[in-house]
């Protein structure tokens with residue numbers, strides 16, 4: 001059994017509130033939302049983090065951001081804006097070591113992040 005939480009969610013071994021799925025990616029509601037809209041977009045291929053990307057992941061990363069674009073439109077975030085976050089490694093605050101994009105919206109974000 002894979003110890004990776006997101007791989008287990010992709011295999012449906014663990015339930016999630018799925019908002020989008022295709023052959024290469026899955027998107028679901030974050031279990032601990034930090035904004036009125038907080039979704040996670042993951043590649044189905046296990047990639048540890050942004051630090052592990054290779055040339056072969058070029059198209060996949062493009063697809064992930066197109067999914068973010070589409071979900072933002074679906075949730076009516078495009079007129080007001082939204083934030084995308086990819087936490088990488090210990091200093092980046094990454095807690096699940098399967099590359100993922102956070103899509104946050106529905107409130108005013110602050111800068112700098114903590």
Ligand code: AMP
Pocket residue numbers: 005016028029030031032033040086087093094095096097
């Ligand atoms: P990160 O800290 O960038 O690695 O983000 C991991 C995210 O996964 C956090 O926002 C968590 O709330 C979220 N998360 C952890 N477990 C689950 C789960 N079972 N279902 C949905 N989201 C989860």
Ligand code: ZN
Pocket residue numbers: 004005006007008045046047097098
């Ligand atoms: Zn994984």
